[in-house]
Amino acid sequence: MASLTQTLQRLLPSSQALPPILKSNPANLYEVLSRSQNVAGKEVHQVRWSGKQISDSYWRVTRAQFKCNGKHGKAWGQLYWKGKLVTVGRDERIRGALKYKWCDGPSVASQP
Template sequence: MSKLAAKLLEKGGLPPTAQFASKPKTLYELLNVQRFNAHKLKVTTEHWYQKGFENCYYEVHRVKYKQYRDEPTHGKAWGILYWNGKPVSEKPREIRGGLKFSWRRYESPHDNGIYYDAEKAMNLERRRTRLVREYIEKEKAGMN
């Protein structure tokens, strides 16, 4: 470990980058860190994440920063809101509450595995059952 790293650990515990990473961020701080990858970035509020709202996020399309104390921590952002995995609107709209809540990158619970939609599977099973019943009834009617 270098002398500088040892001093930082003695003084404040964590290096500045680790302190920044662990602190809650506004939307503009989060997007500024991801500045070159901010287009099509999926973000969600910490509030939604803690409440368990899956597949609820914004897909950021445009960001306009304002300088505040020589840092781009304010501004406006536009994106498409996805609620339960479905887009609420076709066009990007202004993302409200960028300074109010803690924001984080959205990680889909289905990225690491196979997505299984139970409702869709049940509808397919009902349809298959109905078609089999109709086929059997036609066969019986044809025999008589």
């Protein structure tokens, strides 16, 4: 069974790009989160963490509010740094959502 992204790529002319929400490339946090139906519990990390050999670090998103078709908004969650929970108590606002590129899942140290 083909994914929605694959189906749309077949149907759209090659000159027409997919909408940002459907691209699987690294993007800002809100674009990554808006690709999934339920953001609660989703794990995301900044791409640069993998480049700096930081592994098993991620934000576990608890809630998000989107604006501008999922390109902007606000997101809250809990930070896990090198496998340990850093955020204690209430959820924390996720900073750098537009400034950095984000991907799904925990960070993995890249091979040199």
